[in-house]
Amino acid sequence: MKTIKSLHARHHELSDTHHQLEVLNSEIFTRHYLPTFREKLKTSGLLPLKPTGIEVFQMNVGYMCNQTCKHCHVDAGPDRTEVMTKETMKQCLEVIINHTIKSVDITGGAPEMNPDFRWFIEELRKEYSGEIIVRCNLTIILANGKYLDLPDFYKKHNIRVVSSLPFYNADKTDRQRGEGVFAKSIEALKMLNKAGFGKQDTGLILDLVYNPSGAFLPAEQSLLEADFKRELKDHFDIEFNNLLSITNLPISRFLDYLIETDNYEDYMEELVLAYNPKAAEGVMCRNTISVDHAGNLYDCDFNQMLKLQIESKAGTHISEFDLESLNERNIVINQHCFGCTAGAGSGCQGTTT
Numbered sequence: 001m002k003t004i005k006s007l008h009a010r011h012h013e014l015s016d017t018h019h020q021l022e023v024l025n026s027e028i029f030t031r032h033y034l035p036t037f038r039e040k041l042k043t044s045g046l047l048p049l050k051p052t053g054i055e056v057f058q059m060n061v062g063y064m065c066n067q068t069c070k071h072c073h074v075d076a077g078p079d080r081t082e083v084m085t086k087e088t089m090k091q092c093l094e095v096i097i098n099h100t101i102k103s104v105d106i107t108g109g110a111p112e113m114n115p116d117f118r119w120f121i122e123e124l125r126k127e128y129s130g131e132i133i134v135r136c137n138l139t140i141i142l143a144n145g146k147y148l149d150l151p152d153f154y155k156k157h158n159i160r161v162v163s164s165l166p167f168y169n170a171d172k173t174d175r176q177r178g179e180g181v182f183a184k185s186i187e188a189l190k191m192l193n194k195a196g197f198g199k200q201d202t203g204l205i206l207d208l209v210y211n212p213s214g215a216f217l218p219a220e221q222s223l224l225e226a227d228f229k230r231e232l233k234d235h236f237d238i239e240f241n242n243l244l245s246i247t248n249l250p251i252s253r254f255l256d257y258l259i260e261t262d263n264y265e266d267y268m269e270e271l272v273l274a275y276n277p278k279a280a281e282g283v284m285c286r287n288t289i290s291v292d293h294a295g296n297l298y299d300c301d302f303n304q305m306l307k308l309q310i311e312s313k314a315g316t317h318i319s320e321f322d323l324e325s326l327n328e329r330n331i332v333i334n335q336h337c338f339g340c341t342a343g344a345g346s347g348c349q350g351t352t353t
Contacts, residue, residue, distance in 0.1 A: 004068040004178070006077040007253060014256050015075065017307045023255065024335040028265050034272045037337045044277040048330040049286070054323065055102040056288040058301060058348070059084070059092055061117060063293070065109040066143045069177045071211065073251040073305055076109040083109075084293040086116045091295060091318045093123055099323055103131040105288075105348065107301065110140045112147060125157045133160045135209075138188040139181055151195035160205040161197055162244065163189075166213055168231040176213050189238045198240040207242045209350075215263035217274060217343050221245040221351045244350030247271075249339035251305050271338035279345025282352035285331050291318055299331045301348065302340075308332045 007015040014020055028034050041047040062083030065076035096104055104124065111117055111134060124132065134154065141150050154161055163185075166173045170182035189206075193199060198206035208228060212218050225243035232238040248254045250267065258264040285299040289310075295318040298304040309316045314329035345352030 004070070004077070006068060006075045006079050007256065008063075008075055009077070009079040012256070014252065014259075017305070020251065020255060020306060021308075021334065023259070023264070024250065028268060029335060034269060037333050037335050037341075040272075040275050040338075040341075041280060041333065044280055046277070046280055049280075049283075049333060051327050051329065051331065052286045053327055054099075054287060054289050056105055056284070056348075057092070057096055057101045057103070058105040058107065058288055058290045060107050060109070060290065060292050060301065060304060061089075061111045061114040061120070063109045064113045065137065066113065066140050067110070067137055067178055067181065069253070071176055071213075071248055071254040071257060073249055073254055073302065074109060075252045075305070080109065082293050083114045084116075084295075086119070088291075088293070088295040088318065089116055089120045089123075091321075092291060093120070095318060095321045096124065097127050101128075101130060103133060104128070105133040105135070107135040107348075110137055111135065112140050112150060118153065121153075121157050121159070131160055132157065133162055136161050136163050138163045138165070138185040141188040141191060142184050148191075151191050151197065154192075154197070155195045155204060158204070160207070161192060162207045162209060164209040164211070165189075165228075166211065168228050168235075172213050186236050186238065189232075189240070190236070193239055198238075200239075205242075206240045207244055208240050209244045209246055211246045211248050215248075215258055215261065215267045215270075217247055217270065218245040218346075221344065242350070244348075245344075245346070246348070246350065247339045247342055247346035249302050249336050251302060251336055268335070268338070271342045274342035275338060276341055276343060276345060276353065278353045279343070279351075280341040282345055282347075283337070283340045284347035284349065284352070285340075288348075289326060295319065297321075297326075302336060303332055303334075306334070306336065308334065 063076045063080035068077035166176045173182035196202035197204040290298040290301050290304050311329045314325045
């Protein structure tokens with residue numbers, strides 16, 4: 001199988017977030033061919049975009065991953081070495097424990113590859129009874145012997161497991177995520193089911209994430225969920241709770257894909273034309289704060305990948321966390337935000353309308 005390197009490892013021009021932003025603010029917007037996201041928000045009466053109160057504390061604990069997916073907006077992979085330190089994790093713990101946080105959302109890369117991942121979960125559960133989400137890519141469970149007990153570890157700490165599965169067959173999944181990924185994902189899902197995840201009356205939540213394999217918007221989430229549940233049950237006897245449908249945002253490797261396939265302008269036009277004011281009202285940046293591996297603060301995971309930090313007056317590092325200032329900030333926006341407001345809306349919890 002051909003090894004795919006991250007944009008970062010290839011020193012690709014799109015590994016530079018400044019270049020990504022130049023592309024996102026190209027002449028299709030500057031020459032008024034398409035309205036900017038700021039202009040759309042203004043016509044919807046949502047400018048400036050303001051928080052509704054922080055409920056979700058999202059942590060990216062590192063860009064290291066055992067996979068190199070073609071559409072990854074994080075540009076994660078085995079060649080990425082950035083991981084959150086235990087010291088930064090301790091700062092996050094202090095913030096979570098001392099504030100009313102509804103949900104802690106742990107992502108990566110493969111978050112389990114952070115050497116202090118289990119320590120953090122164990123420390124967090126000592127004082128936090130709220131929802132803990134781990135975004136597991138499934139194949140990490142089978143990556144080597146030290147991860148095989150993850151289903152039991154997640155069960156012990158009542159983790160909500162959220163896992164990407166691009167489709168319910170091997171062809172589309174492997175084309176997006178790599179040869180053999182579908183078979184390993186199915187095996188990992190069976191292990192999670194055996195531990196009780198996704199099963200009725202266990203209280204152990206297993207959600208799947210769908211994102212399109214090409215330059216188009218996802219179909220209706222409820223219809224996709226019904227298809228996934230039927231096909232996975234009929235063919236593999238696999239059960240899960242919810243399907244979260246997420247629109248691909250024009251960032252990092254998906255932006256590279258759009259440019260390479262000459263789909264960038266058409267895709268941006270599709271997003272702009274599908275702009276939904278109701279979806280804009282429910283975007284995840286309004287109730288979420290995102291923390292990167294170095295402790296820097298962002299309005300969302302997507303802004304994090306473009307290094308668009310939160311407004312400086314709100315404090316830009318976890319060591320400066322001030323809930324009142326964060327709740328009063330103006331949310332930083334750019335053209336990629338159209339991906340969260342197209343159609344039924346999109347965010348880390350699926351559709352927003």
